[in-house]
Amino acid sequence: MTVYKALTIAGSDSGGGAGIQADLKTFQELGVYGMSALTAVTAQNTLGVQGVYPIPLQGLKEQIDAIGHDLGTDTVKTGMLHSSEVIEAVSDKIRTYHFQNLVVDPVMVAKGGAKLLQDEAVEALISKLIPLATVITPNIPEAEMITQRKINTLEDKKEAAKQLIDIGAQSVVMKGGHEETNDVVDLFFDGYAFLELTSPRIQTRHTHGTGCTFSSAIAAELAKGKSLTEAVKNGKAFIRAAIEHPLGIGAGHGPTNHWAYMEQLRGVKR
Ligand SMILES: Nc1ncnc2c1ncn2[C@@H]1O[C@H](COP(=O)(O)OP(=O)(O)O)[C@@H](O)[C@H]1O
Numbered sequence: 001m002t003v004y005k006a007l008t009i010a011g012s013d014s015g016g017g018a019g020i021q022a023d024l025k026t027f028q029e030l031g032v033y034g035m036s037a038l039t040a041v042t043a044q045n046t047l048g049v050q051g052v053y054p055i056p057l058q059g060l061k062e063q064i065d066a067i068g069h070d071l072g073t074d075t076v077k078t079g080m081l082h083s084s085e086v087i088e089a090v091s092d093k094i095r096t097y098h099f100q101n102l103v104v105d106p107v108m109v110a111k112g113g114a115k116l117l118q119d120e121a122v123e124a125l126i127s128k129l130i131p132l133a134t135v136i137t138p139n140i141p142e143a144e145m146i147t148q149r150k151i152n153t154l155e156d157k158k159e160a161a162k163q164l165i166d167i168g169a170q171s172v173v174m175k176g177g178h179e180e181t182n183d184v185v186d187l188f189f190d191g192y193a194f195l196e197l198t199s200p201r202i203q204t205r206h207t208h209g210t211g212c213t214f215s216s217a218i219a220a221e222l223a224k225g226k227s228l229t230e231a232v233k234n235g236k237a238f239i240r241a242a243i244e245h246p247l248g249i250g251a252g253h254g255p256t257n258h259w260a261y262m263e264q265l266r267g268v269k270r
């Protein structure tokens, strides 16, 4: 049996909708063996983030070493990295172990407004991590922060995507969840051609962890050897199903449904 492996380097969400919990659920659903290196523990639920507790840097490094020395991985996904020290340590480890297929979700702010990345860490993201990325998956505010340009039109999105490639990413998916259009358009750019991934905008408040889930689905598909374009298309199908069939739990921004995509493929009704 071939076992495909994926490592998430991200924060813990006690509420289970975002962070490493969302990542590991997504890996599992897509048939990939999930591993994790925790950057921080958050006390969090559908109402917001109540606390952020960074893991000591040495503890984070040892978690990645533990995987690098023994199990190895077919893909790495990064989420909440919190500080420039963490970004530098993670970039060093990725280079040391020659980890392939890096999906960088440049998490900055939680849906409720809590800061998950310190402002001064954006510089480290640009100089250390983005140049290693196979694909980077910013939402519009994150892309604006990294490129220092306002993004309003499709042309703006394309220019920002080109800038992210110039910084060193191999490809970009600029996510359209934060726009106000009828359809959600995620723009994929591999440095050569643009591909618009369009789906109807679902009217829902249950969007906690959408970015984490989407980037993990892409990472899982890359681990299985799918091409970048296939991985991004399948990732979009995974998150679309997860948003379309929310679990309806929690009083605030509830989690997405990580079972929905595979249940849809298997024709299962919950
Ligand atoms: N209301 C929605 N309807 C359909 N798809 C959505 C919706 N909101 C987000 N998505 C999808 O979820 C993924 C994450 O998008 P986005 O919300 O922009 O990222 P983030 O969670 O990082 O802020 C994207 O693939 C986007 O297309």
Ligand SMILES: Cc1ncc(COP(=O)(O)O)c(N)n1
Pocket (backbone or CB within 6 Å): 010, 011, 012, 013, 018, 019, 020, 042, 044, 079, 080, 107, 109, 110, 111, 116, 207, 208, 209, 210, 211, 212, 213
């Ligand atoms: C630990 C952690 N990591 C990431 C997010 C971002 O979530 P989203 O995917 O909704 O942007 C979060 N709320 N908590």
